[in-house]
Amino acid sequence: MAKTDGTGDAPGTRDASEKPDWALSRRERRAKARAAAGEPPRKRRGWILWLVLALALAGGAAWYISGGAERLASLRGEEGAEGEVASDAAPTEAAEPADQVMQLLPSELAEVQPARLRETVKATGSLSPSRQLAIPAEVSARVTEVLVRAGDAVEAGQLLVQLDVETLRNQLDQQRATAEATRAQLRLAQTQLERTQSLVGRGLSPESQLDAGQAEVDQLAASLAAQEKAVANAEESLKHARVVAPFVGVISAREVDPGAYVATGTALLSLVDLSTLEFEAAVPVRYTPELAAGQVVELSVEGVAGRDFTGTVDRISPVAIEGTRMLPVYVVIENPEILLRGGMFAAGRVVLEEKEDALGIPADALREDDDGPFVLKRDGDRVVRQPVEVARTWEAGAVVEIAAGLEPGDVIVAQPLDQLRAGSRILVVGEDQ
Structure with a gap:
């Protein structure tokens, strides 16, 4: 241990008053100046502040750790309690599914009835008269009279234009x-x-x-x-010199007026037959093997609301439309009421195949598990699992034909309601209970 003198300074330690001025540090010079002025020396308290700050940080950390542990324990305790409640409740739910009542809309149920199932393909295009003719002058002469205008209906043999x-x-x-x-x-x-x-x-x-x-x-x-x-x-x-209508129709254009001189071959009038129209439809080429003359086409026409029309495939083009994957299909449509006009846009479906009196259900109604395909059939206020045998699909998979397992009049769940299980109780909205 080092020895000290009476002043308590360690050996080799000299007071600042014994040092020359050039050897004093800035702090020592300030202390010497304070002593010369008769002021007491300044106490060094900086270490105290650092000590207080360190203690505060240590206390805060201890408090946070202690509080976090308590909160964590509290949360774990709550989760454990909830888990216990859930584990206690789970067997009850599994054991008693019938206690759950699920409300269903009438639209989420479907009654199975025999119907005509079809496979169709969409077709769009425009209408044009099946017969149209530009009536020419067959002799060179001056026009003396034009007896019709565009839009006039004419009979076969009716005088239209008189030449000199x-x-x-x-x-x-x-x-x-x-x-x-x-x-x-x-x-x-x-x-x-x-x-x-x-x-x-x-x-x-x-x-x-x-x-x-x-x-x-x-x-x-x-x-x-x-x-x-x-x-x-x-x-x-x-x-x-007498220009007459070659068939019953409507004048679609008038090209000459009285007084004009026309040469042989000059167009005088245009005549169309609207009693039969042709629907030039475009169909995807992938359906070519299934298309055939004589197939039924059901269509609606833009501008004729509330009316559906039926036509028959007359012929099929051997070549697709350039730059597309669409095939022209020509459909004949009878127009006895002359409701349709050339140039109208139409959209419809070509019936490729159909079956009468078949049991079909929505594809969303069909479910499947390890035991095979089934549906949820209504049995009073419950739904039960009803196994079915599938024959085939129709309408591009939207309708499933059932070969066995269902009878006409059965009511099934038509929507994919995942939360609905066999044995569940149901309540149909709007039904008298």
């Missing part, structure tokens, strides 16, 4: 006159030929005159044949 007949009659008269003159010349040439033959037979005329007479008769006969054909053409042209 005066010029046509003059042409016909001229052709007839020319043919008549040639006919007279032919008769005269034939008479002369007969006379020449007689003279040649008696040796009174040379053989060359007989040849010349025969050539003249042949030429006149050929000219008369051509002229008679011209007469027939002129008569036909005169008939074509």
Whole structure:
């Protein structure tokens, strides 16, 4: 142990007053100045503050740890109590499922009844008249009268346009006159030929005159044949001056007005037959093997609310629409009431296959476990497990055909209600209890 003198300073330790000024630290110089001024030395309390702070932190930590443990213990105790309650209640729930009553909406139940099940494919497209014709002028002439307008319904044989007949009659008269003159010349040439033959037979005329007479008769006969054909053409042209409707329909366009001169082939009117329309539908190409002429198509038409129409597949295109995976299918639709018009948009379904009087249920009603497929069937105020045998699905899997296990009139749960179990009690909203 180090020895101390009477001042209590350890050996080798010198008072600041014994040190020269240059050897004093800043703190020692401040202490020396305070001593020279007669002030008491400043006590060093910084270590006390650090000690207090350390003690406070240690106490706070101890308090937090102690409180956290208590809270943790409290929470664990609550969880344990709840677990005990739950474990005590679980056997009761498992043992008594019938005590639970689940409310069901009428829409969550379905009554099984025989129905027509179908497999269909969606088809969309537009309507067009099955017969439409641009009526042309079949003779060059001036239009004297147009008797119809767009939208007019016409009968077969009804006069639509009248062309100028005066010029046509003059042409016909001229052709007839020319043919008549040639006919007279032919008769005269034939008479002369007969006379020449007689003279040649008696040796009174040379053989060359007989040849010349025969050539003249042949030429006149050929000219008369051509002229008679011209007469027939002129008569036909005169008939074509009356433009009539070739079939019953509606005028869809009027292209000329009275006074216009039209050449042969010029379009005068457009006529459509609306009694039968064609629905050009687009169907995904993957259904091609199942499509066939004669299949029924049920459709609704935009603009004709509340009415459904039925058509028949007439033909199927061998080529898909370019740039798509859709196949054109042409459907014939009868339109006796003329409710439909060309250009209307329609959407419908092609019936690929159907079965009458089959038992079908919604696909959501079918359940399955280790024992096989089943449904929840209503039995009074409970539902019971009813095993079923599935025949096949319809409507792209939305409907399941049941081969065995259900009878007409059975009521089943139609929705996938996972919380509903066999044996559960049910209460149907709105039913009299």
